[in-house]
Amino acid sequence: MPELPEVQTVVNSIAKLKDKKVLSFESFHPKITYNLDHDSFVNNIVGKNVISIGRKGKYILISLNIGLMVCHLRMTGQLFLSDKLPDDKKHMRAFFKLNKGYLIYNDIRKFGGFYFFSKMKYFNYKVGVDPFEKKFTLDWLKKGLSSKSRIIKYLLLDQKFICGLGNIYVDEILWLTKIHPEKKSDKVKNTSQLFKNIILVLDKSIKHHGTTIINFTFDNMKTGDFRNELKVYGREGKPCFRCKSSIVRKKIAGRSTHFCKKCQK
DNA sequence: CCCGATGTTCGATT
DNA sequence: AAATCGAACATCGG
Numbered sequence: 093m094p095e096l097p098e099v100q101t102v103v104n105s106i107a108k109l110k111d112k113k114v115l116s117f118e119s120f121h122p123k124i125t126y127n128l129d130h131d132s133f134v135n136n137i138v139g140k141n142v143i144s145i146g147r148k149g150k151y152i153l154i155s156l157n158i159g160l161m162v163c164h165l166r167m168t169g170q171l172f173l174s175d176k177l178p179d180d181k182k183h184m185r186a187f188f189k190l191n192k193g194y195l196i197y198n199d200i201r202k203f204g205g206f207y208f209f210s211k212m213k214y215f216n217y218k219v220g221v222d223p224f225e226k227k228f229t230l231d232w233l234k235k236g237l238s239s240k241s242r243i244i245k246y247l248l249l250d251q252k253f254i255c256g257l258g259n260i261y262v263d264e265i266l267w268l269t270k271i272h273p274e275k276k277s278d279k280v281k282n283t284s285q286l287f288k289n290i291i292l293v294l295d296k297s298i299k300h301h302g303t304t305i306i307n308f309t310f311d312n313m314k315t316g317d318f319r320n321e322l323k324v325y326g327r328e329g330k331p332c333f334r335c336k337s338s339i340v341r342k343k344i345a346g347r348s349t350h351f352c353k354k355c356q357k
Numbered sequence: 358c359c360c361g362a363t364g365t366t367c368g369a370t371t
Numbered sequence: 372a373a374a375t376c377g378a379a380c381a382t383c384g385g
Contacts, residue, residue: 093363093364093365094364094365095364095365098364123379150365164365164366165364165365166364166365166366166379167363167364167365167366167380167381168363168364168380168381168382183381199380200380200381200382201363201365201379201380201381201382202379202380202381203365203366203379203380204365240372240373241373242372242373242374243373243374246373246374249365251365251366258364258365259363259364259365260364261364303364305363305364306363306364306382306383307363307364307382308364325364345374345375346374346375346376346377347364348362348363
């Protein structure tokens with residue numbers, strides 16, 4: 093579920109994790125620590141203090157006084173702070189006991205989880221450029237699109253190129269920029285519009301605390317309301333807001349893709 | 358009841 | 372190299 097705006101919303105909502113100390117970690121299914129076994133993960137984080145909380149792409153970065161803890165929510169992960177453990181523990185997959193309160197991880201589908209890296213550089217190889225980094229410029233985007241010929245939807249979903257975009261926002265951005273999702277990247281000519289719209293859509297969604305379709309929540313069950321602002325995603329069969337033509341849905345890059353055949357060329 | 362679909366990513370395969 | 376497909380898993384709707 094969560095793409096860049098949802099992850100940013102979660103990051104903002106756990107700001108009070110800063111300066112807390114990790115006293116213990118418990119998990120309830122084995123695959124939740126991705127790159128270490130449970131015991132090594134525990135050994136690396138217990139007793140550490142949280143220095144800062146950030147984000148790169150869809151990864152939540154929690155810097156400790158030694159090392160970096162990373163969380164990825166995948167499809168249905170929920171990370172939030174709470175004074176006590178929840179009454180409903182059905183989907184609770186892990187929790188961290190802090191010197192004050194708990195950091196709780198719920199996940200219906202159990203795809204998400206945690207990494208620990210002793211150094212930041214061991215994490216960096218996983219992702220490309222985040223749209224809110226300085227490196228994300230119009231020139232960089234132009235070069236990236238024209239240096240290869242790839243299906244634009246596929247390229248925008250590629251986290252090693254731009255990190256943070258997912259299925260909803262790619263559809264929204266391509267609709268807004270009037271680009272057909274199957275267009276080859278080197279044939280896109282309105283790249284400066286595309287560049288602006290990437291930032292525009294993400295910024296706007298962050299202001300709305302992201303998109304809740306079904307499962308996305310932050311700060312213990314609050315929901316985002318960007319769903320009401322969506323222009324194409326989930327609007328199959330409904331009239332395009334620009335030209336009234338019927339929005340179609342087609343599998344592109346393995347994902348359900350919504351677009352307007354008439355105004356996206 | 359069964360099948361398909363769901364916001365993500367990874368690895369195998371074409 | 373680029374793109375497709377299935378798998379990881381739980382839940383919901385037709």
